[in-house]
Amino acid sequence: MRITTENNQQSDQLRELKKEADEREMEKVAASKRARPATGMTFSGRLLLDYEYQAVEAAIRAFGSQLTVTAEPGLTQSLWQRKCHRCGNTDSALFGQFPCAVCEHTVAYCKYCLVFGRVTRCTTLYHISEHHADRPQTHASESGENEAKVQVQGANLVFSTGMQLKDTPIKQGKWVSFQFASQLSPRQQFASDRIVEAIQTGLPELLVYAVCGAGKTEMLFYGILEALRSGKRVALASPRADVVRELYPRFTTVFTEIDVLCHYGGSNNHDQEAPLTLLTTHQLIRYKQAFDVLVIDEVDAFPFHNDPVLIQLSKRALKTSGTMIYLTATPRKAHLNEKLPTVFVPSRFHNHPLPVPDSRYATFTTHHLPKRFFHDYAKHQLTQRQLLIFVPTVSVAAVVEETLRKQLPKTTIAAVHANDCERIEKVTAFRLRHTDVLITTTILERGVTFPSVNVFVFQADHHVFDEAALVQIAGRAGRSPHDPTGMVIFYHRGTTRAIKRSIRAITAMNARCHP
Amino acid sequence: MSRCSVCANSLARPISWTYLGIDKVTPGLCQTCLDAFVRIKAPLCRHCGRGLTIEGEEKRCPDCATWEGGPLIWNRSLAERNPWLTEVIYRFKYRYDYEVILGFQSLVQAAIKDCLDEQTAVVLVPVPLSQERLHVRKFNQALALAEMAGLKIDQCLSRMETEKQAKKSRQARFAASNPFRLAHPPAATTVLLIDDIYTTGVTLHHAAEVLHAAGVEKIYSFTLAR
Numbered sequence: 185m186r187i188t189t190e191n192n193q194q195s196d197q198l199r200e201l202k203k204e205a206d207e208r209e210m211e212k213v214a215a216s217k218r219a220r221p222a223t224g225m226t227f228s229g230r231l232l233l234d235y236e237y238q239a240v241e242a243a244i245r246a247f248g249s250q251l252t253v254t255a256e257p258g259l260t261q262s263l264w265q266r267k268c269h270r271c272g273n274t275d276s277a278l279f280g281q282f283p284c285a286v287c288e289h290t291v292a293y294c295k296y297c298l299v300f301g302r303v304t305r306c307t308t309l310y311h312i313s314e315h316h317a318d319r320p321q322t323h324a325s326e327s328g329e330n331e332a333k334v335q336v337q338g339a340n341l342v343f344s345t346g347m348q349l350k351d352t353p354i355k356q357g358k359w360v361s362f363q364f365a366s367q368l369s370p371r372q373q374f375a376s377d378r379i380v381e382a383i384q385t386g387l388p389e390l391l392v393y394a395v396c397g398a399g400k401t402e403m404l405f406y407g408i409l410e411a412l413r414s415g416k417r418v419a420l421a422s423p424r425a426d427v428v429r430e431l432y433p434r435f436t437t438v439f440t441e442i443d444v445l446c447h448y449g450g451s452n453n454h455d456q457e458a459p460l461t462l463l464t465t466h467q468l469i470r471y472k473q474a475f476d477v478l479v480i481d482e483v484d485a486f487p488f489h490n491d492p493v494l495i496q497l498s499k500r501a502l503k504t505s506g507t508m509i510y511l512t513a514t515p516r517k518a519h520l521n522e523k524l525p526t527v528f529v530p531s532r533f534h535n536h537p538l539p540v541p542d543s544r545y546a547t548f549t550t551h552h553l554p555k556r557f558f559h560d561y562a563k564h565q566l567t568q569r570q571l572l573i574f575v576p577t578v579s580v581a582a583v584v585e586e587t588l589r590k591q592l593p594k595t596t597i598a599a600v601h602a603n604d605c606e607r608i609e610k611v612t613a614f615r616l617r618h619t620d621v622l623i624t625t626t627i628l629e630r631g632v633t634f635p636s637v638n639v640f641v642f643q644a645d646h647h648v649f650d651e652a653a654l655v656q657i658a659g660r661a662g663r664s665p666h667d668p669t670g671m672v673i674f675y676h677r678g679t680t681r682a683i684k685r686s687i688r689a690i691t692a693m694n695a696r697c698h699p
Numbered sequence: 700m701s702r703c704s705v706c707a708n709s710l711a712r713p714i715s716w717t718y719l720g721i722d723k724v725t726p727g728l729c730q731t732c733l734d735a736f737v738r739i740k741a742p743l744c745r746h747c748g749r750g751l752t753i754e755g756e757e758k759r760c761p762d763c764a765t766w767e768g769g770p771l772i773w774n775r776s777l778a779e780r781n782p783w784l785t786e787v788i789y790r791f792k793y794r795y796d797y798e799v800i801l802g803f804q805s806l807v808q809a810a811i812k813d814c815l816d817e818q819t820a821v822v823l824v825p826v827p828l829s830q831e832r833l834h835v836r837k838f839n840q841a842l843a844l845a846e847m848a849g850l851k852i853d854q855c856l857s858r859m860e861t862e863k864q865a866k867k868s869r870q871a872r873f874a875a876s877n878p879f880r881l882a883h884p885p886a887a888t889t890v891l892l893i894d895d896i897y898t899t900g901v902t903l904h905h906a907a908e909v910l911h912a913a914g915v916e917k918i919y920s921f922t923l924a925r
């Protein structure tokens with residue numbers, strides 16, 4: 185019995201450990217890559233809470249006049265409003281208060297950014313900034329273009345611009361090894377050039393509007409190379425940790441010699457920094473005036489869309505002279521209305537058109553799938569592809585999974601949702617073709633790529649499937665150049681505006697590049 | 700409108716003066732959270748207050764079979780430490796979200812009154828934090844719970860320890876020397892110690908020893924989770 189109690193305690197602890205297990209794993213990866221001693225850059229741009237600052241104070245002091253530390257109150261309050269100076273929150277519902285045992289006052293605290301460490305009325309924020317009088321930008325960028333071109337033609341050359349800077353001490357950010365051999369498509373190349381240009385000229389904002397599967401990441405590489413070579417600091421913010429996790433190996437194989445920092449979840453690694461940072465959008469909260477180039481992935485999506493706090497945070501994280509690059513496959517009206525300088529990439533990297541969705545009327549009752557579905561399913565089986573089924577809610581996913589298991593006993597079926605603890609395993613199994621059918625809620629709508637799938641959407645008239653979501657979902661099909669098409673079917677009980685508009689948007693994009 | 704202190708769901712309440720801002724808003728838990736909350740029900744282990752599945756003659760759980768009868772007479776706890784409550788306590792203690800706990804006010808108040816069973820002149824002694832911890836957390840979670848009862852509170856203990864309890868194994872906790880000291884003489888001869896979680900009971904036993912040595916006759920304890 186004594187043993188069982190211990191087991192109970194252990195399982196409790198296990199729960200907490202699990203939460204941070206994968207974060208720690210990433211930190212290990214980052215740590216193994218990190219052999220360089222701390223530089224001024226390690227701390228510059230950081231916004232630290234008082235106890236975080238105390239932990240690194242000695243290290244910061246060691247840089248002497250290289251770094252400037254500014255202190256400001258963490259939270260201010262006036263008669264009518266409270267404001268958190270770390271996240272910018274002013275929503276009165278997102279503040280709490282408690283009797284502080286240290287300053288012996290009842291103090292307010294911010295609940296919006298609580299997971300990043302609590303900011304109270306009696307918290308001091310420390311902003312650390314760097315003096316850089318000596319950033320040599322000129323000659324590195326002039327020669328850049330030509331050498332990058334050489335790189336495209338010659339495969340797998342280690343490309344280092346450190347060569348021209350022999351006489352200056354090699355600092356991070358000037359010596360950049362770049363291993364990128366794949367040929368960009370002409371449209372990708374065009375967008376890539378625009379990005380490089382924007383970074384060189386210090387354009388404040390650039391919107392890259394590229395269809396799903398256009399190869400956004402590849403288009404960024406030259407721009408990032410350009411920035412890193414001129415000693416600029418670059419960050420790419422993505423809405424979800426999944427995507428950050430997927431991007432990390434892609435960046436480290438291209439930029440082999442620089443430190444790439446991965447920053448997501450509750451990880452608290454303020455003792456490390458790199459010229460290139462990949463982070464989840466919310467992690468921008470820890471930075472102020474930190475980056476010269478900030479790439480915001482999927483501006484149209486949660487959590488960025490409709491969150492004024494995050495928009496503020498991303499602007500704050502960028503240096504005043506910096507370049508903000510927004511990436512999107514489905515821009516919201518607001519982005520287009522702002523008339524930002526825009527690059528449009530209407531075709532996929534393999535230059536095949538986007539699969540245009542079919543919409544079909546079909547009613548779903550619980551435990552009963554419509555005939556039209558089985559009719560389409562028979563067609564699907566002829567294509568040798570896997571099937572991705574999108575459903576609006578977790579409960580529908582469970583019902584559909586159960587029904588399909590009964591009706592199609594020979595196929596292997598799995599269902600995933602956001603809080604599924606086996607989510608990563610299930611998605612991996614599907615990618616390795618161990619499962620034939622994957623039922624999913626909208627969590628797999630973005631960022632995740634499977635080479636050869638057909639996509640069905642059940643209850644496409646549900647409100648979770650807005651225009652952007654449906655365009656993204658349709659974009660899951662035909663990603664691979666070896667299988668550039670796919671069936672995309674929206675089942676609904678009455679077409680919604682979102683269904684009509686998404687189909688229209690896809691057709692329009694196809695018309696633009698395949699007239 | 701009042702909201703659930705744990706999940707911020709709005710609470711369905713009858714129209715009252717609250718709406719006009721005249722009555723004080725009492726925070727609470729929503730139905731979803733109340734469903735997740737598992738109250739410990741009798742029969743209880745008469746020592747540690749754990750819920751027993753079968754009522755034996757002994758009325759003690761296997762863990763307490765060797766209860767030596769130290770100065771701590773008994774412990775009572777409000778709720779079972781299920782995943783939901785673990786999460787709540789995690790937010791309260793390690794995310795420093797003080798207000799999460801406010802929804803438990805009426806439950807805690809009633810439970811403390813209940814377990815004291817007409818005993819008067821009882822003083823609540825919250826288990827203290829070390830100065831280092833207190834400086835980071837800026838509140839003592841045990842004091843926050845004690846304040847809910849509306850009884851007299853005496854912070855007569857102090858804590859010397861710096862290490863986190865949660866990181867130690869069971870053995871290490873037993874072996875650890877008593878981290879508590881007397882800050883000032885206790886104000887009563889009957890004391891109810893208050894803490895957030897009863898895990899092994901070692902913390903409470905240590906605190907009880909110090910109080911006993913200072914002349915407190917009856918020492919009980921109450922925790923939110925067990």
Ligand SMILES: [Zn+2]
Pocket residue numbers: 284285286287288289291304306837
């Ligand atoms: Zn304070």
Ligand SMILES: [Zn+2]
Pocket residue numbers: 268269270271272273294295296297298303
């Ligand atoms: Zn905040």
Ligand SMILES: [Zn+2]
Pocket residue numbers: 703704705706707708728729730731732733
């Ligand atoms: Zn609730």
Ligand SMILES: [Zn+2]
Pocket residue numbers: 744745746747748749759760761762763
């Ligand atoms: Zn017991």
